[in-house]
Amino acid sequence: MLELQQISLQVGKEPDEQTLLNEISTEFPQGHFAAILGPSGCGKSTLLKVIAGLMEQTLGSVHWEGRNLAEGEDLEPHEIGYVPQFSIAYDYLSVWENVEAALRLRVGGLSNDERQERAEHILKEVGLEEIADRQVRVLSGGQKRRLALALEIVSSPALLLADEVTSGLDPKAEDEIVRLMKKISLEDNRIVLSVTHSLRHIKLYDSVIVLYQGHLAYHGPSEFLYHYFNVDNPEDLFPCLTKRTAADWHRSWQKHGHAYVIKKRSIANGEKQPSKERLSLLFEKPEAEPAPAGEEAKNETDYQTPGAFTQFQVLLARRWRIFLRDRSQLILQLALMFGFPFLVVIFAWDGLPQIQNLNMETKTNVVQALIEKTTFLLQSSHVGSLVSGLVMFQVVLLTLMGSNNSAREIAGERLIFEKEKFAGVRPFSYVASKACFLAVLVAAQSIWMAVFVNVICRFPGDLILQIALLMMVNGAMTAVCLGISAMMKSPEQASLVSVYLVGFQLPLSGAVLALPKTIDWITRPFIASYWSWSGFIQTMSDTRFYDVIKSVTQTPLSNIQLCVWVLTTHIILGLFLTYTGCKHSRWE
Amino acid sequence: MVIVIVVASLGGGFYLYNTVSDPYRTLTPLDTQSYLENSNSLRGNTYKLSATIENSLSWSPSVGRLFSVEVETNTGNSVLPLLIPPEFNQINIQKGQKFYFQVEVGDKGLLRAKGIKKV
Numbered sequence: 001m002l003e004l005q006q007i008s009l010q011v012g013k014e015p016d017e018q019t020l021l022n023e024i025s026t027e028f029p030q031g032h033f034a035a036i037l038g039p040s041g042c043g044k045s046t047l048l049k050v051i052a053g054l055m056e057q058t059l060g061s062v063h064w065e066g067r068n069l070a071e072g073e074d075l076e077p078h079e080i081g082y083v084p085q086f087s088i089a090y091d092y093l094s095v096w097e098n099v100e101a102a103l104r105l106r107v108g109g110l111s112n113d114e115r116q117e118r119a120e121h122i123l124k125e126v127g128l129e130e131i132a133d134r135q136v137r138v139l140s141g142g143q144k145r146r147l148a149l150a151l152e153i154v155s156s157p158a159l160l161l162a163d164e165v166t167s168g169l170d171p172k173a174e175d176e177i178v179r180l181m182k183k184i185s186l187e188d189n190r191i192v193l194s195v196t197h198s199l200r201h202i203k204l205y206d207s208v209i210v211l212y213q214g215h216l217a218y219h220g221p222s223e224f225l226y227h228y229f230n231v232d233n234p235e236d237l238f239p240c241l242t243k244r245t246a247a248d249w250h251r252s253w254q255k256h257g258h259a260y261v262i263k264k265r266s267i268a269n270g271e272k273q274p275s276k277e278r279l280s281l282l283f284e285k286p287e288a289e290p291a292p293a294g295e296e297a298k299n300e301t302d303y304q305t306p307g308a309f310t311q312f313q314v315l316l317a318r319r320w321r322i323f324l325r326d327r328s329q330l331i332l333q334l335a336l337m338f339g340f341p342f343l344v345v346i347f348a349w350d351g352l353p354q355i356q357n358l359n360m361e362t363k364t365n366v367v368q369a370l371i372e373k374t375t376f377l378l379q380s381s382h383v384g385s386l387v388s389g390l391v392m393f394q395v396v397l398l399t400l401m402g403s404n405n406s407a408r409e410i411a412g413e414r415l416i417f418e419k420e421k422f423a424g425v426r427p428f429s430y431v432a433s434k435a436c437f438l439a440v441l442v443a444a445q446s447i448w449m450a451v452f453v454n455v456i457c458r459f460p461g462d463l464i465l466q467i468a469l470l471m472m473v474n475g476a477m478t479a480v481c482l483g484i485s486a487m488m489k490s491p492e493q494a495s496l497v498s499v500y501l502v503g504f505q506l507p508l509s510g511a512v513l514a515l516p517k518t519i520d521w522i523t524r525p526f527i528a529s530y531w532s533w534s535g536f537i538q539t540m541s542d543t544r545f546y547d548v549i550k551s552v553t554q555t556p557l558s559n560i561q562l563c564v565w566v567l568t569t570h571i572i573l574g575l576f577l578t579y580t581g582c583k584h585s586r587w588e
Numbered sequence: 589m590v591i592v593i594v595v596a597s598l599g600g601g602f603y604l605y606n607t608v609s610d611p612y613r614t615l616t617p618l619d620t621q622s623y624l625e626n627s628n629s630l631r632g633n634t635y636k637l638s639a640t641i642e643n644s645l646s647w648s649p650s651v652g653r654l655f656s657v658e659v660e661t662n663t664g665n666s667v668l669p670l671l672i673p674p675e676f677n678q679i680n681i682q683k684g685q686k687f688y689f690q691v692e693v694g695d696k697g698l699l700r701a702k703g704i705k706k707v
Contacts, residue, residue, distance in 0.1 A: 360643060360655075542678050562605055562608060565604050569600075576593060
């Protein structure tokens with residue numbers, strides 16, 4: 001049984017404090033299908049989120065099977081299903097792939113055959129077996145809601161919460177979805193609570209809750225709803241609520257509600273003089289026969305949440321599948337990967353120019369020595385700027401690719417992740433899958449950039465070290481932007497902040513213009529491009545190119561070990577930021 | 589956790605900055621005055637030398653490059669001979685460049701570079 005005791009929720013601080021829920025007390029027995037009704041902003045979704053544990057009530061308590069969820073053990077992820085208003089399936093995956101991935105992520109201990117059998121059973125139950133191979137992006141609104149319900153019943157939760165799953169559907173689809181929820185509630189003695197605006201299928205519900213401005217105005221049998229509010233038509237119900245204050249409705253239900261409960265009980269039992277009963281008895285159903293011991297044990301095993309590594313594997317495989325299916329993203333990635341190195345080499349298509357060194361002997365002819373020195377300075381300035389610029393160009397383009405890799409990676413699917421986290425997916429597995437997926441992109445982009453530019457321009461120095469430094473700056477920017485993606489509220493915000501971060505790389509690196517010393521010391525640790533540029537140039541330290549770059553740049557160059565250290569720190573901090581952002585709940 | 593990461597990264601960075609930017613910081617600096625007075629007495633010792641390339645004196649593929657280098661001392665600048673062996677042939681050395689050298693005082697007081705780091 002689910003029991004709500006004096007649930008109140010206030011938000012904001014005085015004097016702007018707002019009460020979203022006010023002393024709501026009610027209960028739902030097992031195998032119950034209830035609608036939560038009320039005008040917009042009355043607290044329907046808020047109540048559902050409080051029950052789900054996504055929002056914490058200010059006062060009161062939620063009890064499940066007699067235990068206070070705030071004090072004792074919370075509901076296990078497999079015990080509760082929550083169908084939000086938004087789509088929780090991946091557009092580029094088929095119906096079957098979405099359900100199978102949900103099973104792999106949420107239900108452990110199943111063999112491949114058992115998983116297949118279960119997925120088939122679920123799809124049949126929600127009526128999607130005919131279109132199992134169809135991608136989600138081509139499904140109708142009603143089919144998507146069916147899929148959402150399918151994804152939530154993979155672990156056979158005892159409590160299913162549905163938040164406006166019928167909104168925006170045509171009458172036929174709405175009818176199908178409500179009947180499907182009714183059917184789901186009849187299985188496994190499950191409680192299904194559905195938030196809805198619609199009064200069209202009111203008779204299908206075992207009970208109806210009416211909320212008004214956060215107050216409980218009614219929770220009783222659907223057949224007495226219109227009688228209680230003294231209205232003839234469904235459309236008159238919400239206008240009727242405005243005739244009294246919310247507190248009045250609340251008091252009224254507390255006073256008269258019991259009579260409706262007794263009435264229902266009497267009708268059900270054919271009694272003339274009903275006895276006083278608890279509200280729960282109104283909806284009570286015959287007790288189900290206890291399951292055989294073996295079967296119970298099997299179910300317990302089925303509902304184990306899979307391990308972190310299994311979830312990581314499933315998430316990584318799913319990410320690659322989506323990446324390869326999303327043609328526009330694939331083409332963009334390939335265009336950037338192959339196009340950007342071309343932008344670099346057009347400045348040195350014929351390779352790097354050779355440099356004539358200064359004569360090492362002391363000349364007696366002062367004029368000739370001066371001419372030689374001037375020529376050398378001009379040459380140094382030209383070649384030094386070119387080589388330094390080519391290195392920085394590679395670095396900046398890779399930071400741009402890094403930002404493009406990850407800025408929307410988490411923010412773009414945040415709500416789906418929150419839903420999966422609620423269903424038992426570990427943030428660690430999620431972040432690890434993202435890190436591995438992006439590491440492959442980073443490696444491919446950086447290796448291709450370094451090798452292609454090296455083949456054309458013939459950069460001197462250790463190529464492996466140069467690849468490593470380019471890979472690290474790309475990795476650092478990817479990790480930091482992934483962290484931004486995990487911290488921001490929307491993909492647009494994350495993209496904007498990431499683009500700004502890339503935009504600062506060139507001017508604050510000191511590669512083009514030397515910064516004032518104080519600013520340089522403050523900003524340098526945060527500018528990944530400086531460390532990669534500096535380290536890359538250091539790989540050429542034995543050559544004349546290094547000497548001419550040193551002669552034209554006023555920004556001091558740091559040694560390779562320090563560059564590698566700082567870039568590694570950027571990557572670690574970026575991943576830490578990502579993990580912290582993912583752990584933090586972002587439902588809104 | 590954040591504090592641990594930040595402290596570790598700053599500490600590590602500071603350590604690297606100090607150690608790698610001057611790899612010969614643990615060596616005794618060459619006392620130029622003593623060397624000029626009696627180079628033979630320093631024979632077999634290894635020192636750190638901070639010097640600026642002044643001139644190329646001689647070059648042989650098998651023996652290496654012989655430079656005159658300028659060293660700052662308390663009493664003014666001194667010029668010393670320095671042999672860069674062939675294993676450092678790949679390093680571009682030009683006039684006016686400053687280096688840290690790890691030098692060994694060899695036979696007849698000849699300074700031979702055992703390690704080179706561009707400043």
